[in-house]
Amino acid sequence: MAFEKYDFTPITQSIHQALIENVSPLLTTIIEWTIIGVLYLLFIAVFGLFLVYAERKVCAAFQQRLGPMRVGPWGLLQTIADFIKLLMKELITPKSVDKFLYNLAPFIVIIVPFLTISVIPFAPGLQSLDFDIGIFFVTAVSSVGVIGVLLAGWASNNKYSLIGGMRSGAQIVSYELSVGMSLITMVILAGTMQVSEIVELQRGGWFLFKGHIPALIAFTVFVIAGTAETNRGPFDLAEAESELTAGFHTEYSGIKFAFFFLAEYINLFIVAAMATIVFLGGWMPFHFGDWAAFNNVMDFIPGLVWFFLKVFGIIFLIMWFKWTFPRLRIDQILTLEWKYLLPINLFNILLMATMVLLGWHW
Amino acid sequence: MTNEQLIEQLTSANPDAVVKQGSQYPEITVAHDKLHAFMQNIKSDSSLAFDYLVCETGVDYPTFIQVVYHLESTAHRHFMVVKANTENRETATLDTVADIWPTAEFHECEIYDLLGIRFNNHPNLRRYFLDDTWGHPLRKDFHDDIHVVER
Amino acid sequence: MAEFSEKYIVTDEIKADEYLVNIGPQHPSTHGVLRLLTRLEGEIVHNVEPHIGYIHSGIEKMTEALSYPQIVHLTDRMDYLSAHMNNEAVCLCVENALQVEVPERVKYIRTIFDELQRLASHQLWWCASGMDLGALTAFFYGLRDREDILDIFEETCGARLTLNYSVPGGVMFDIHPNFQKSVKAFITKFRKKLPEYDKLLTDNIIFQNRTKGVGVLSKEDAIAFGVTGPTGRASGFSCDVRKHHPYSAYPYIKFDEKMGTDGDSFMRWKVRMDEMWESMNIIEQLIDNIPEGDFAVKMKGVIKLPEGEFYQRVESARGEFGVYIVSDGKKNPYRVKFRSPGFSNLFTINHIAKGWKIADLVAIMATFDLVIPDIDR
Numbered sequence: 001m002a003f004e005k006y007d008f009t010p011i012t013q014s015i016h017q018a019l020i021e022n023v024s025p026l027l028t029t030i031i032e033w034t035i036i037g038v039l040y041l042l043f044i045a046v047f048g049l050f051l052v053y054a055e056r057k058v059c060a061a062f063q064q065r066l067g068p069m070r071v072g073p074w075g076l077l078q079t080i081a082d083f084i085k086l087l088m089k090e091l092i093t094p095k096s097v098d099k100f101l102y103n104l105a106p107f108i109v110i111i112v113p114f115l116t117i118s119v120i121p122f123a124p125g126l127q128s129l130d131f132d133i134g135i136f137f138v139t140a141v142s143s144v145g146v147i148g149v150l151l152a153g154w155a156s157n158n159k160y161s162l163i164g165g166m167r168s169g170a171q172i173v174s175y176e177l178s179v180g181m182s183l184i185t186m187v188i189l190a191g192t193m194q195v196s197e198i199v200e201l202q203r204g205g206w207f208l209f210k211g212h213i214p215a216l217i218a219f220t221v222f223v224i225a226g227t228a229e230t231n232r233g234p235f236d237l238a239e240a241e242s243e244l245t246a247g248f249h250t251e252y253s254g255i256k257f258a259f260f261f262l263a264e265y266i267n268l269f270i271v272a273a274m275a276t277i278v279f280l281g282g283w284m285p286f287h288f289g290d291w292a293a294f295n296n297v298m299d300f301i302p303g304l305v306w307f308f309l310k311v312f313g314i315i316f317l318i319m320w321f322k323w324t325f326p327r328l329r330i331d332q333i334l335t336l337e338w339k340y341l342l343p344i345n346l347f348n349i350l351l352m353a354t355m356v357l358l359g360w361h362w
Numbered sequence: 363m364t365n366e367q368l369i370e371q372l373t374s375a376n377p378d379a380v381v382k383q384g385s386q387y388p389e390i391t392v393a394h395d396k397l398h399a400f401m402q403n404i405k406s407d408s409s410l411a412f413d414y415l416v417c418e419t420g421v422d423y424p425t426f427i428q429v430v431y432h433l434e435s436t437a438h439r440h441f442m443v444v445k446a447n448t449e450n451r452e453t454a455t456l457d458t459v460a461d462i463w464p465t466a467e468f469h470e471c472e473i474y475d476l477l478g479i480r481f482n483n484h485p486n487l488r489r490y491f492l493d494d495t496w497g498h499p500l501r502k503d504f505h506d507d508i509h510v511v512e513r
Numbered sequence: 514m515a516e517f518s519e520k521y522i523v524t525d526e527i528k529a530d531e532y533l534v535n536i537g538p539q540h541p542s543t544h545g546v547l548r549l550l551t552r553l554e555g556e557i558v559h560n561v562e563p564h565i566g567y568i569h570s571g572i573e574k575m576t577e578a579l580s581y582p583q584i585v586h587l588t589d590r591m592d593y594l595s596a597h598m599n600n601e602a603v604c605l606c607v608e609n610a611l612q613v614e615v616p617e618r619v620k621y622i623r624t625i626f627d628e629l630q631r632l633a634s635h636q637l638w639w640c641a642s643g644m645d646l647g648a649l650t651a652f653f654y655g656l657r658d659r660e661d662i663l664d665i666f667e668e669t670c671g672a673r674l675t676l677n678y679s680v681p682g683g684v685m686f687d688i689h690p691n692f693q694k695s696v697k698a699f700i701t702k703f704r705k706k707l708p709e710y711d712k713l714l715t716d717n718i719i720f721q722n723r724t725k726g727v728g729v730l731s732k733e734d735a736i737a738f739g740v741t742g743p744t745g746r747a748s749g750f751s752c753d754v755r756k757h758h759p760y761s762a763y764p765y766i767k768f769d770e771k772m773g774t775d776g777d778s779f780m781r782w783k784v785r786m787d788e789m790w791e792s793m794n795i796i797e798q799l800i801d802n803i804p805e806g807d808f809a810v811k812m813k814g815v816i817k818l819p820e821g822e823f824y825q826r827v828e829s830a831r832g833e834f835g836v837y838i839v840s841d842g843k844k845n846p847y848r849v850k851f852r853s854p855g856f857s858n859l860f861t862i863n864h865i866a867k868g869w870k871i872a873d874l875v876a877i878m879a880t881f882d883l884v885i886p887d888i889d890r
Contacts, residue, residue, distance in 0.1 A: 063653035159534050163556065163871070233647060234719055243875050245541065324713070326720045327647025329872040330556055385610070385821045414736050414752075416826070417835050417852035430837070432824060432852075436736055436750065439757060443824070465739035468860040476573070491566035491889065499574050500848070 006302040009125030036128050040117060044266055049079040051265040054312075055319055062323040089254035094157070097251065101155035106252065106259035108148030113266035115141045119195050120273045123283045123304040127196060134195035135187055138274060139180045142229070145267065146172040149231075149238065152260070153248040164247025167330050168231060168238030174337040175235075178225035181345040182218040185352045186278045189215065189361060199282035206281035210361050214352040219279045221341055221348070223317065226271035228333065230264060233322035237330055272314035276307060280314075283307040368440055371409070376400065384443060387432075391445045398457040401444070404433070405462050411435045412442065415459070418469035420477040422501045423447075427454045427479055448479060451501070458484040476500040530554050538567050542645045542875045545885025549862070549874075556870045561863040569889040576849040581607050581681055581816045584849065588836075589675040591851060592887035594634040595829035597626045599851075600679040602836045605760055606825035607681040610818045610840065617762075618806040619683045624762035625696065625799050626666075626678060627827075628792040632703070633662040634830035634882075635789050642782070642879030643714055646723055651714055658706050661699045668695060681816055683809025696800050700793050707789060715786060724778035728865045728877035731776055738864065739857040742832025743784040744881055748776030754828040766798045778873075781880040815844050831855055831882055855887035 015035075019028040053068070053076065060067030068075030093099065119134040121127035131137055146169055153165015189211045190198045198207075208215050228235035239247030249260040276282060283303030287295045328336070355361055369388045373381045379400070380391040392400045404410045412433040421428045431444040448454040458481040460467035468490075470481045475489040478498035497504050527533065537548040546567035552560040572591060576584045585603050589596030601623050608615060640655025663673040669689045670678040678684050689695075714720045730740065735748035745752045753770040755763045771787040773780035818840035826835045832854025839848040858881055866874045 059649075063650050064657060065653065159532065167556075233649075236647070237872075243542065243871050323650050325648065326643065326714065326717060326723060327872070328719055329723060329870060331870070332719075332722055385823055387824070389822075415739055416833065417824075417837060417850065419837060419850040419852075421839050421848045430822075430850075432835070432837070436752075443822075463739070464734075464737045464864075465857050465860070468856065472856075489566075490564075491569035499571060 006304070007124040012125055040114060040128075044113065044117065044262070047269060048262040048265045049083055051269065051315070052079045052082070052261070054315070055265070058316060058319045059323050062320070083258065086258040087255055091254045091256060094251050096157045098155040098157065101151050102251075103256075105148045105152035105155060106256040108151065109145055109263045110259040112142060112145040112148070113263055113270060115144075116270045117266070120270070120277065121196055121199055121282055122307055123302065126304070130194065130196050132192070132194045135183050135193045135198070135278070138270075139176070139183060142267070142270070143172070143176050145263065149248050152252070156248070156251040158251055160244045161248050161250050164238045164244045164250070168248060170330070171231070171235065171237060171333055172229055174334055175225045175228040178221055178337060178341045178345055179229055181342070181349060182222040182225065183274070183278060185214060185218040185345070185349050186211070188349065188352045188356055195277060199277055199284060202281035202284050205287070206279065206284065208279040211352065211355070212361065214348050214355060215279065217344065217348045218352070219275065221345055222275055222279070223314065225337075225341060226275065227318050227321055228337070230267045230271055230318075232264070232268065232318060234325035234327050235333055236322070236327060237333060268315060268318060269311065272311045272318065275314050276310040280310045365440070368442060375403075387441050387443050389443045389445060391447070394446050394448060394456055397446045398459065401431075401459050401462050411437045413437070415463035415465050415469075418459075418466055418473065420473045420479060420500070422451070422477060424502075425451065427451055427477055429456055429473065429479065431459070454479040455482055457482050460484055527552065531559060536874075542878060543885070544641060544883060547859075547883065547885050547888070551871075551874070553871065556872075558866050558869055558871065558874050561866050561874065563859055563862060565859070565885075565888050567889065568886055570886070572890050573849055573851065576846055578845060580844050581818065581846070584846070585680060586677055588851070589677060590886060591853060591890055592829055592831060592834070592855065592884050593674055594637055594884055595630055595831065595834070596674065596676045597623075597630040597678060598827050598829040598834060600677060601627065601761070602825050602827040602834050604679040604681050605827065606823050606836045606838055607816060607818065609825060610821070610823045610838070611816070613682060613810060613812070615683055615810060616806045616808070617804045618808060620762040621799050621803045622684055622688055622808070623679060624766075625796055625803075626676070627761070628795045629662050629665065629696070630676075631830045632789055632792045633659050635785050635792075636662070638785060638830075638882045639710060642882070645875050645879035646714075646720065648714055648720070654709065654713065658703060661702065665692070665695050665699060668692065680809065682812040683807065685809075687808040688803075693800055693803070696796060700796060704793065710786065715782065721779060723872070723876055724782060724880065726775075727778045727873045728869060728880075729775065729777045730861060730865050734861065734864060735776065738861045740832070740861055741857065742828070742830070742854050743771070743788055744781055744858050745832060746771060747773035747780040747784045749774050752833060754826045754833050758826055760827060762799060766795055768795050778876050778880040785882070817842060817844050818846070829854060831884065831887065832858060851890055853887045853890060855883050855885075859883055859888055
């Protein structure tokens with residue numbers, strides 16, 4: 001197909017070839033690791049900053065404001081200025097904190113997005129880790145983040161932080177279940193856990209359309225649970241600023257605070273990316289039945305653009321939630337998960353399994 | 363009940379209290395030792411039924427401190443002012459009415475803070491606004507060389 | 514400084530599994546410097562003890578050294594969101610004491626200002642309590658519309674927040690020629706905007722779950738604790754001073770006292786929303802009928818009240834505001850007491866927040882509409 005020409009595999013292959021011909025295999029591996037690491041680091045830093053900017057602009061649009069406008073054209077440099085400010089700020093360690101855990105927490109929180117992002121295929125051939133258990137890996141690794149949040153809440157020796165940390169722990173552990181189950185629903189449809197293959201399988205149509213009713217239910221549940229898992233409003237209990245001032249990261253300053261902040265936005269990206277990959281066909285272009293002309297035009301748009309368009313669509317949706325809804329209460333959040341989302345999910349898995357068994361999907 | 367009827371009833375029921383028509387509302391001055399019983403009576407008496415304590419405050423006079431209660435009946439919509447004087451200014455004490463109107467508990471704390479009247483049987487008498495180093499600023503003999511400039 | 518004494522910190526014994534949290538003095542949801550000493554078990558509130566006085570400014574003491582026109586200026590520093598009602602209360606008290614009859618025009622202007630001020634106050638309450646519940650967008654909607662009222666205030670009296678518009682004997686200046694036009698334009702505009710408020714929050718299922726049935730204050734408790742204003746009316750306590758003791762132009766107009774029955778947070782919310790509609794109705798009845806005439810009567814250069822005691826009640830945006838003046842015939846009052854609605858309302862929090870969660874405590878405080886300088890005075 002036409003969009004195959006945007007495949008990144010030849011580029012990565014040629015770099016690998018060039019390296020392996022000139023240096024030893026060990027050095028090749030090290031150099032490749034370094035390149036990938038630096039690329040991800042840059043991506044996370046830049047994309048995190050951009051998401052902060054996007055959030056501020058989206059929020060401003062909902063609130064009939066302009067948002068940042070002063071620093072750079074359309075305020076584009078505002079978040080960079082903020083980030084530099086955060087870097088230069090004094091790192092305050094309160095006297096009575098548990099120093100080791102206090103300093104460890106932000107690193108645990110920031111490591112999670114680095115791990116999860118590795119399995120995400122941005123475009124054909126642009127994926128660093130292609131497991132056969134990719135989906136499983138994402139759900140497993142993303143729950144490590146809650147340890148960081150709990151540690152931050154506990155080690156800060158602040159009652160507000162502790163309440164925030166505990167709330168967040170209860171919430172994330174609960175919503176892990178829904179995220180995992182809605183993904184499993186789709187895995188039943190796909191028949192594989194390998195991320196690249198899941199995307200490849202959607203060549204003929206996105207899973208959201210292929211799996212129709214159960215896929216739609218799973219998608220809704222995934223977006224709700226994903227919002228909750230990233231601690232974003234209306235589920236931002238852990239840092240409910242009108243109740244707990246800033247929740248688990250109250251006592252952090254400077255770059256450590258920035259780590260929490262950045263991790264939240266990259267987690268947002270990962271949730272949106274997973275929704276894109278599993279439900280919306282990843283980097284696959286949008287095709288409509290047998291409208292050949294329309295489909296050809298769609299094919300001319302590179303996979304990378306498709307991927308980010310879909311991701312931004314979902315990120316916008318999640319931001320929309322945050323700036324519209326009031327916050328839930330902790331018991332209501334847990335009720336929503338255990339009394340509504342979980343039974344719906346279990347039923348949905350059954351429905352999907354029946355459907356796949358009887359071949360009712362497109 | 364009109365003000366005249368109110369005055370009449372209060373006078374007949376409390377012969378030793380001073381009842382008069384004030385500038386706006388009927389006023390009754392009750393002896394400090396009879397205050398609590400009187401208050402209980404005007405709340406429970408169904409023809410008076412003063413169930414809403416609008417305002418409770420104190421006024422410092424040269425020889426005594428007066429506590430003024432503004433009372434309204436939500437059933438009959440009549441309004442009355444009750445006054446009670448403490449025996450002296452030095453050890454000003456008065457019975458609490460916090461058990462009759464819960465809101466009095468907080469107004470009495472304020473009065474204690476600003477005028478220094480101790481209320482007997484008050485559940486939790488503490489200073490609301492000022493800390494312990496302050497005197498009682500609404501007393502007329504209050505002097506504060508640091509914070510107040512005398513003209 | 515005084516010794517740190519335990520008796521001011523904890524009134525009851527702390528049981529096992531309980532811990533103390535100071536909500537405030539600096540806390541986003543206390544809307545000022547209020548400290549709630551909260552005894553919690555997990556998330557559940559066992560006891561709330563309000564500690565006030567962080568911005569006690571001794572206004573009652575100050576008034577003893579000031580003349581009556583000067584006292585008016587201090588009153589809008591108390592409840593700055595219902596500044597005009599507070600001004601008016603002192604003016605009415607002084608006028609009643611002197612038996613001065615103010616011109617009809619003044620009564621109309623004051624009443625319109627009262628209701629505009631009430632609208633502005635309820636708008637700020639709406640947006641701030643929306644923010645307390647986590648709906649941050651609400652904050653900007655409310656402030657956007659409040660701006661129009663503040664512009665009207667600025668046009669006529671030059672001030673936006675602390676108006677100082679009422680003076681004993683009338684108002685300070687005549688209304689701006691554009692006043693009627695801009696008020697009418699505002700009403701037309703706000704009638705369209707107010708349903709947006711409902712769409713954004715009142716009809717929202719999360720919002721209703723957060724507020725319905727939360728922090729119920731019964732009618733008996735409302736009366737016993739002296740809870741007035743929309744908060745008291747939500748419990749079914751008919752306490753509208755405008756209705757029961759009408760002042761200014763309120764006797765001339767028809768309006769409903771908006772009442773609730775449940776006394777929960779949602780009902781408090783609903784009563785305030787209804788009051789905004791009612792305020793607009795009141796303004797519309799008055800705005801075209803402002804009689805011609807003087808905007809003030811000539812008062813003596815030095816106002817001296819006759820000896821005696823005077824009490825004046827007005828309905829501020831938060832409840833019943835009272836001024837009690839004891840005069841000894843001099844140009845300064847002997848004693849002034851301001852009965853502030855917030856003071857009585859605040860202390861019910863312990864009574865109704867027990868057993869609810871921290872988030873509910875915030876919701877209760879949001880629907881109580883507390884203004885801290887009003888409590889501390």
